Amino acid sequence: MKNELPYDLVRTLLAVVDEGTFDAAAAVLHVTPSAVSQRVKALEQRTGRVLLTRTRPVRATDSGQVVVRYARQLARLEGDARAELGMDGGPATASPTRLAIAVNADSLSTWFVPALASLAEDAHLYLDLRREDEAHTTELLREGEVLAAVTSSPDPVAGCSVRRLGAMRYLPVATPAFAARWRSGPPAHWVPRAPLVCFDRRDDLQDAFARDLTGGQPASPLRHYVPSSEGFAQAVTAGLGWGLVPEEQALLGLHSGALARLLPGHTLDVPLFWQQWRLDSPALFTVAAAIAEAAGRSLR
């Protein structure tokens, strides 16, 4: 494989995909945009495939993603080897290694980032986090866009290992005034009618919860879309609708009286898993251990 895919060409392709344009890749690689273009063409001739869409930003084609995935593994392994050999001459001259990880929005806004405080001491390892719905993070793993992912899928992507992190608990909450206005009779009566807040159109947490409660009916079509974790909690706190709020955020509102539990005793637990490529990488190992440890404290 090495003869067919020279390292400088592969690394150039990766830079173009990561930076989004030929010009930006050229700046990072300290070469001219024309050299970048020639290297990508050379790689396409060698592989006999179109590897990039010439859009802004450029995107890897299906064939391109195979090469990108290979390039990321090479870069990861080289970064680890350089670190072990002490070749990174101090923080100022180290070439940073990026660890691309997909994380669901609620984890990214609550327990995930503080778990990585230990990386502050590591001058050659940098995070490249992608926010993605927990049911869709595995797509990014499969495409080789990320090395690891926090996902709701326990089924390992080909080439990946999987480990259970615990469950994120959500509480159905609303303002006391909202509860007084909408909650009357059994859940099957009011849950399909009461306005709610959803994160975005991919968010089916509330509908799944409603179906369980009502024997199959989804939540109301009267719904606000608020694609931000704090914005979501703020929308519920403002009385725009009910919603499933992560326990940590919900408890703040419950203690202050701004929120009320809509269905005492009912919660929704979303199991989360850590999937990562099978790579003998000390950096990835370090991050995975920190995440597992924090998940043990923060999740159920």
Added chain:
Amino acid sequence: MKNELPYDLVRTLLAVVDEGTFDAAAAVLHVTPSAVSQRVKALEQRTGRVLLTRTRPVRATDSGQVVVRYARQLARLEGDARAELGMDGGPATASPTRLAIAVNADSLSTWFVPALASLAEDAHLYLDLRREDEAHTTELLREGEVLAAVTSSPDPVAGCSVRRLGAMRYLPVATPAFAARWRSGPPAHWVPRAPLVCFDRRDDLQDAFARDLTGGQPASPLRHYVPSSEGFAQAVTAGLGWGLVPEEQALLGLHSGALARLLPGHTLDVPLFWQQWRLDSPALFTVAAAIAEAAGRSLR
């Protein structure tokens, strides 16, 4: 125009774009997927253009976006007229009107949503918020994806009015330990070297700030990408890098001692504008007034 673009066909196209698939649109419209498909084809025959890409989710083509924009204006005006005529027979039977608004992530996580608490009393108006970089929200306006936007651009999109909301103030902060380790000598010496946190690859706030300070040098290539407003503040608080944090969030950390100002006296003000389509819509007017009022309190 009415004869050429029958309302039921236009509304069907809008439902397909909003819901993402023919099946989902069919469920919302209470017709069969086959009927949805036939209506879209009929509309394409009438206009002589392909209006949708048959992808999952489907997307409007350039021609499709023109029709979508027209459809949203019709829906908005119809919703307003129904409300004025008292035709919405109570919350349970009202057909909800969606107000699609693009908002930059930091606004969406701080002052924007609480400003809309008054909508909780309005049973026929629902928010469809889109999170987008403040420099790119105008694209969504131009494409007709949203009716209004919080944007950094004072130049009105064709057909839109623009109004200044105020400036969002950012403070350059880091942990005290980070400041002690990296900050030595003039900014031109250490700012281009110190690791930092960026929101994503579109976020050039830190680079623009660094260029101003150093006479042209961008911030360090040693950077973490954390695409979440709270995650961003958490990453800075964890010591992963310095970053420009919205004043409201930064002050919490400064008061507790978790954060320190990196360059006392230096701040970055990002002016924000409200752009909206020129529509005689009471609902849009109500929302715009609430946003302007909240911006007056929260922004500079």
